[in-house]
Amino acid sequence: MPSYSIDGVIPVVDPSAYVHPTAVLIGDVIVGPNCYVGPCASLRGDFGRIVLEEGSNVQDHCCVHGFPDNDTVIEVNGHIGHGAILHSCIVRRDALVGMNAVVMDEAEIGEKAIVAACAFVPAGMKVPARSLVAGIPAKVKRELSEDEIAWKLEGTQTYQELTVRSLASLHEVAPLAQVEADRPRLPATEVRSLIATKRG
Numbered sequence: 001m002p003s004y005s006i007d008g009v010i011p012v013v014d015p016s017a018y019v020h021p022t023a024v025l026i027g028d029v030i031v032g033p034n035c036y037v038g039p040c041a042s043l044r045g046d047f048g049r050i051v052l053e054e055g056s057n058v059q060d061h062c063c064v065h066g067f068p069d070n071d072t073v074i075e076v077n078g079h080i081g082h083g084a085i086l087h088s089c090i091v092r093r094d095a096l097v098g099m100n101a102v103v104m105d106e107a108e109i110g111e112k113a114i115v116a117a118c119a120f121v122p123a124g125m126k127v128p129a130r131s132l133v134a135g136i137p138a139k140v141k142r143e144l145s146e147d148e149i150a151w152k153l154e155g156t157q158t159y160q161e162l163t164v165r166s167l168a169s170l171h172e173v174a175p176l177a178q179v180e181a182d183r184p185r186l187p188a189t190e191v192r193s194l195i196a197t198k199r200g
Helices: 146-169 194-199
Strands: 024-031 042-052 063-065 072-074 085-087 131-134 139-143
Touching: 063 072, 072 085
Parallel strands: 024 042, 042 063, 042 072, 063 085
Antiparallel strands: 131 139
């Protein structure tokens, strides 16, 4: 992975974490155990510290950055969807930030909360635990159900499994010129979309 020191501060990646080779880590970045950092993610710790706690994931094309003397923290089992932007904020334990959402300075996403896809969480907003927020700017819509919280955890556990799979078997290769007659399929996982989960 492209990893850069700045002012003598070097990123740290736990050996049990997986960081894709196209992700970029700069400076004061700490990636904890069993974390997943996806393709083309940018974790720029050139001003403030960035911390990914155990089991969290930052998916492809996410951008994580912060102000000087501010830590941007994703707590245990935090889940950051494709293309999200986090800036000088805290994502509490078991929370989810949806695809292409933006979480601004000194905002805090409460434990087991969900930020909907494409939401804009303004600076300083405190999202209550176990709540759903959505919109531009984000507003609290309702409390999450136990089924929704369980669904989120299943998704995060799938990314933790992906960490293990990636460490074991993800390698750069040349593509094939044509599809094999007996082309294998990837192993199935138990995780389903939220819509499928609600349908039962």
